[in-house]
Amino acid sequence: MEIEGIIGKKIGMTHIFNQEGNIIPVTVVEAGPCYVIQKKENSVQLGFIPQKMQRVPKPLQGHFKKAGKGCFKVLKEFKIKPGDEIKPGDEIKISDLFKPGDFLHVTGKSKGRGFTGVMKRWNFSGGRDSHGAKQVHRKGGSIGMSAYPGRVLKGKKMPGHYGNEKVTIKNLMVVDVRENENLIFIKGAIPGHNNSIVYLRKQYF
Numbered sequence: 001m002e003i004e005g006i007i008g009k010k011i012g013m014t015h016i017f018n019q020e021g022n023i024i025p026v027t028v029v030e031a032g033p034c035y036v037i038q039k040k041e042n043s044v045q046l047g048f049i050p051q052k053m054q055r056v057p058k059p060l061q062g063h064f065k066k067a068g069k070g071c072f073k074v075l076k077e078f079k080i081k082p083g084d085e086i087k088p089g090d091e092i093k094i095s096d097l098f099k100p101g102d103f104l105h106v107t108g109k110s111k112g113r114g115f116t117g118v119m120k121r122w123n124f125s126g127g128r129d130s131h132g133a134k135q136v137h138r139k140g141g142s143i144g145m146s147a148y149p150g151r152v153l154k155g156k157k158m159p160g161h162y163g164n165e166k167v168t169i170k171n172l173m174v175v176d177v178r179e180n181e182n183l184i185f186i187k188g189a190i191p192g193h194n195n196s197i198v199y200l201r202k203q204y205f
Contacts (some may be wrong), residue, residue, distance in 0.1 A: 002084050003096075005200050006092055006094060009030045010195065047075055047079060050072060090091065105200075105203060
């Protein structure tokens with residue numbers, strides 16, 4: 001089965017010991033089972049997390065009926081190899097895509113941090129703490145320009161909304177896969193809060 005990725009739900013972080021006795025920090029993700037809702041020429045649409053039919057708009061109810069697997073909260077499209085015999089209604093499990101030692105890309109929505117200053121948002125060093133400095137320790141400093149161009153250029157790093165945006169972390173290693181529990185253990189951290197939806201993709205496809 002040649003499919004690009006799968007939908008998952010971030011459970012949280014923990015650590016496990018490898019065969020050498022070293023601690024490895026891992027993120028636990030409940031990935032799948034997902035069901036093929038629709039097949040196109042070079043991609044398929046997967047559904048994840050069952051949803052009651054009465055909570056789904058009627059146009060979507062008709063869309064889900066074609067696969068015959070009920071309704072789902074999350075839909076996402078992934079690429080497939082041309083000529084793959086995947087069909088609507090097929091079940092996709094995490095063990096069909098990844099095994100320990102593989103590398104993958106994880107896409108999710110980062111934690112929203114609201115309105116933040118330049119030190120938190122852009123890692124500015126801040127103002128100095130002595131020599132007459134007053135209440136400027138966490139400020140961005142002057143943003144003025146010279147006679148030319150005489151204005152602040154667009155894209156200037158300033159305070160503003162931080163987080164709550166699409167983020168992809170690449171080349172993370174799969175430490176363990178538990179097929180019976182639909183769990184995958186990924187080395188390191190991934191975007192999003194616990195119970196948020198993430199998308200796992202193969203490193204090369």
